[in-house]
Amino acid sequence: MGLLWQGIHRLASLRLTLVLLLLLALGVWLALRSELRTTWTLVVPLALVAINLAASLLVSPVFRRHPGLLVFHLALLTILLLVTAGRLTYLNGHVDVATGQAFEGRLTVQDGGSWHAGDLASVSFVNEGFIIDYSPGQRRDRTHNRVSWHDASGERHTMVIGDNTPLVREGYRFYTTHNKGFAPIFIWEPADGSRPQRGSVHLPSYPLNDYRQAAEWTPPGAEQALWVMLEIEEEVLPADQVAHFRAPEAHHLLLRFDNNRQILRPGDGVEMAEGYLTYMGLTTWMGYRVYYDWTIHWLFAAAALGVAGLGWHYWAKYNRRPWRPRYVESEALRHRGAQTDANVPAGDDTRASLPSRQG
Amino acid sequence: MELWEVVLLWGAVLGYVLGGATAITGVVLKRLPERSVLALLALGLALHTASLAVRWVRLGNGPYLTMFEILSSNIWSFMLVFLIVYWRYPVVRPASAIVMPVIFTMMGWMKLSDNHPGHLPSQYDTTWLFIHIGFAKLFSGMLLVAVGLAGIILLRHLQPARERFARLPVSDSLAELAYRFMAVALIFHSLMLVAGAIWAQDAWGRYWGWDPLETWSFITWLLLAFALHLRVTLKPSPQTSAVLVVGVFVLAFLTFFGVPFVSVSPHKGMM
Ligand code: HEM
Numbered sequence: 025m026g027l028l029w030q031g032i033h034r035l036a037s038l039r040l041t042l043v044l045l046l047l048l049a050l051g052v053w054l055a056l057r058s059e060l061r062t063t064w065t066l067v068v069p070l071a072l073v074a075i076n077l078a079a080s081l082l083v084s085p086v087f088r089r090h091p092g093l094l095v096f097h098l099a100l101l102t103i104l105l106l107v108t109a110g111r112l113t114y115l116n117g118h119v120d121v122a123t124g125q126a127f128e129g130r131l132t133v134q135d136g137g138s139w140h141a142g143d144l145a146s147v148s149f150v151n152e153g154f155i156i157d158y159s160p161g162q163r164r165d166r167t168h169n170r171v172s173w174h175d176a177s178g179e180r181h182t183m184v185i186g187d188n189t190p191l192v193r194e195g196y197r198f199y200t201t202h203n204k205g206f207a208p209i210f211i212w213e214p215a216d217g218s219r220p221q222r223g224s225v226h227l228p229s230y231p232l233n234d235y236r237q238a239a240e241w242t243p244p245g246a247e248q249a250l251w252v253m254l255e256i257e258e259e260v261l262p263a264d265q266v267a268h269f270r271a272p273e274a275h276h277l278l279l280r281f282d283n284n285r286q287i288l289r290p291g292d293g294v295e296m297a298e299g300y301l302t303y304m305g306l307t308t309w310m311g312y313r314v315y316y317d318w319t320i321h322w323l324f325a326a327a328a329l330g331v332a333g334l335g336w337h338y339w340a341k342y343n344r345r346p347w348r349p350r351y352v353e354s355e356a357l358r359h360r361g362a363q364t365d366a367n368v369p370a371g372d373d374t375r376a377s378l379p380s381r382q383g
Numbered sequence: 384m385e386l387w388e389v390v391l392l393w394g395a396v397l398g399y400v401l402g403g404a405t406a407i408t409g410v411v412l413k414r415l416p417e418r419s420v421l422a423l424l425a426l427g428l429a430l431h432t433a434s435l436a437v438r439w440v441r442l443g444n445g446p447y448l449t450m451f452e453i454l455s456s457n458i459w460s461f462m463l464v465f466l467i468v469y470w471r472y473p474v475v476r477p478a479s480a481i482v483m484p485v486i487f488t489m490m491g492w493m494k495l496s497d498n499h500p501g502h503l504p505s506q507y508d509t510t511w512l513f514i515h516i517g518f519a520k521l522f523s524g525m526l527l528v529a530v531g532l533a534g535i536i537l538l539r540h541l542q543p544a545r546e547r548f549a550r551l552p553v554s555d556s557l558a559e560l561a562y563r564f565m566a567v568a569l570i571f572h573s574l575m576l577v578a579g580a581i582w583a584q585d586a587w588g589r590y591w592g593w594d595p596l597e598t599w600s601f602i603t604w605l606l607l608a609f610a611l612h613l614r615v616t617l618k619p620s621p622q623t624s625a626v627l628v629v630g631v632f633v634l635a636f637l638t639f640f641g642v643p644f645v646s647v648s649p650h651k652g653m654m
Pocket residue numbers: 036037038041044045073074076077078080081084086093097100341566569604607608611612615616
C-alpha cells in the first residue's frame with residue numbers, strides 16, 4: 025500500500041505536469057501537420073495528462089484547500105474521459121435523400137467509433153423539400169429544409185432544418201449541406217408484368233458540377249444500366265442577382281442505353297429490353313451530414329462547470345490577497361526624501377498608496 | 384467605404400497615434416501626462432466606435448469577415464479593454480508606451496488591407512458567433528495588458544529604459560499583477576473555446592475538427608496553462624515569467640492573425 029501511495033505521489037508531480045503540457049502541445053502540432061487527425065501523438069500525451077491529473081487529484085492537498093481549483097481539474101479529467109468515450113462511440117456519415125422520399129436508416133458513407141451502438145435503423149424522416157437562398161455571385165446563404173417524421177405514438181411532426189439547425193432523432197443529428205442537386209424521377213414498368221416501381225437518379229451536386237449533370241443508373245430490379253444527362257434550358261441561379269435554388273422547369277433529359285440515344289421531357293417514355301421507362305419530372309435531392317455523439321451535452325456541462333470552478337478559484341484567491349504594489353526606492357528618490365510616503369515605517373518598502381504619476 | 388466611415392476611422396487613427404506618441408514621449412521624458420493620454424485615446428476610441436457602427440449599419444453585418452474588419456475590431460477591443468484598465472489601475476499607465484506600438488503595427492496593417500465588404504457565410508448566422516468573438520476579444524485584451532506589464536519588466540533590464548520605469552512597483556509585484564490578467568485571460572480563453580465548440584457543432588456538424596485555427600488556439604490555451612502552472616510550481620523570476628507572457632501573446636497573436644493566411648479551413652469562412 026505504501027509503495028502504491030508513493031507511486032501515486034510520484035505520478036502526481038507538478039513538474040511532470042509542466043513537461044506533459046508541453047508534450048501535449050507538441051503532439052497537437054504534429055497531429056495538425058500530419059493528415060491523420062487523431063494519431064498517437066495526441067493520444068499518448070492525453071493519456072499521460074489524464075494519469076498525472078488523476079494522481080494529483082487523489083493526493084494533492086492543494087485541492088482540499090481550493091474547491092474551485094478542484095472543480096476545474098475534475099472537469100478537465102471528466103472532459104478527457106468523455107472525449108475518449110465519444111471517440112469510441114461516435115458516428116459520422118452522409119446520406120442523400122430526394123425530395124418527397126424517406127430516409128430509412130441507411131447511410132451512404134459512414135465512419136465511427138468501434139463501440140458505436142446507436143439505433144440508426146429505427147430513425148426515419150421524409151425530406152419534404154427545401155429552399156436555399158443565394159446572394160449575387162452564386163453565394164449560398166441559408167437553407168430551409170422541411171422534414172417530417174412520425175413519433176412512437178404515430179403522431180406526425182414537421183420541422184424546418186438547415187446547415188445550423190439539425191433534425192435530432194435518437195441522438196442522431198441531421199444537417200443540410202452544400203451538397204445537393206437535381207433528381208429525375210422515373211416510373212419503371214418491368215416487362216415481366218411485376219409491379220411498377222418509382223426510382224430517382226441523383227445527379228451530381230449542383231452548381232458545383234454545373235457542366236457534369238449526368239449519371240449512370242440501373243432501374244429497380246433490372247440488369248441493364250442507362251446513362252442519364254440533364255440539359256438545363258434556363259438560368260437556375262443567375263450570378264448577378266438574389267436567387268433561390270430550385271429544379272429548372274425548362275429542361276430535358278438525354279438518355280443513352282445500348283446504341284440508343286433518346287431525348288425525354290416530363291411525361292415521355294421509352295421502351296427498353298427489360299421494361300418501359302417513363303420520365304415523371306425533375307425534383308431535388310439534399311445531402312445530409314449525420315452526426316452522433318452522445319457526449320456533447322455532458323461535455324458542455326463539464327466545460328461550463330470547469331470554467332465556473334476556475335472563476336471561483338481566482339475570485340477567492342485574489343480576494344483573499346488583493347494586489348498591493350511593492351516599491352523599492354531608487355537612489356534618486358532616497359536622495360530627495362520628500363517624495364517618500366510618510367506613513368510607511370522606515371525600512372519597509374511596501375507602500376499602501378500608488379504614486380501613479382511619473383516625475 | 385462610405386465617406387463618414389473613412390473620416391471617422393482616420394479621426395480614430397489620429398487620436399490613437401497622438402495618444403500613443405504622447406505616452407511614449409512621456410515615458411521617455413519621465414513625465415507621463417496621464418490625463419492627456421487618456422483623453423486622446425478615449426477620443427480615438429469614440430471615433431472608432433462610430434466608424435464601426437456606420438459600417439455595421441451600412442453592410443448589415445459586424446466587423447468579423449475580412450482581415451480589414453477583424454483588425455479594426457480587434458484594435459477597437461484592445462483599446463477598450465486597455466483604456467478601462469488604464470483608468471482603473473493607474474500603475475498600468477506607463478505600459479501604454481509598450482501597448483501602443485502593438486496597436487500602431489495593427490493599424491498599419493489595417494490600412495494596407497482591402498476594405499471591401501466580405502460575404503457572410505450561412506455558418507456565421509448565429510448568436511454563438513457573437514459570444515465566441517466577445518470572449519476572444521476579452522481574452523486578447525487581458526493578454527495585452529499582461530504583455531504591457533511584462534514589457535516593463537523586460538525593458539527594465541535594458542540600461543536606457545531602466546530609469547524610465549524606476550518609479551513603478553518592483554518587477555516581482557508587476558509580474559504578480561501580469562499573472563492576474565493572465566489568469567483572467569485563461570478564463571475568457573476557455574469560454575471562447577466552449578462558445579466556439581457550440582458554434583462549430585451547429586455550423587459544421589462537429590464541435591471540434593482540428594482545423595488550424597482551432598488547433599492553434601488550443602495550443603495557446605495549453606501554453607497559457609503551462610505559464611500559470613510554471614508560476615506556481617517553479618516560482619520563476621519576474622523576467623522568466625514576463626518572457627512567458629510575451630510568448631503566450633505572440634502565439635495568440637499569430638493564431639488570430641497569422642493562421643487565416645495559411646489556412647483555407649471552414650473556420651475562415653471560405654465556403
Ligand atoms: C496535467 C495535469 C494537471 C495537473 C496534475 C494539475 C495540477 C494542478 C495543481 C496541483 C495545481 C495547484 C498548484 C498550486 O497552487 O500549488 C494546479 C493549478 C492550476 N492548474 Fe492545473 N493541473 C493539470 C492540468 C491543468 C490544465 C490542462 C490546465 C488548463 C488550463 C490547468 C490549469 C491550472 C490553473 C489555472 C491552476 C491555478 C494556478 C494559479 O493558482 O494561478 N491545469 N494544477
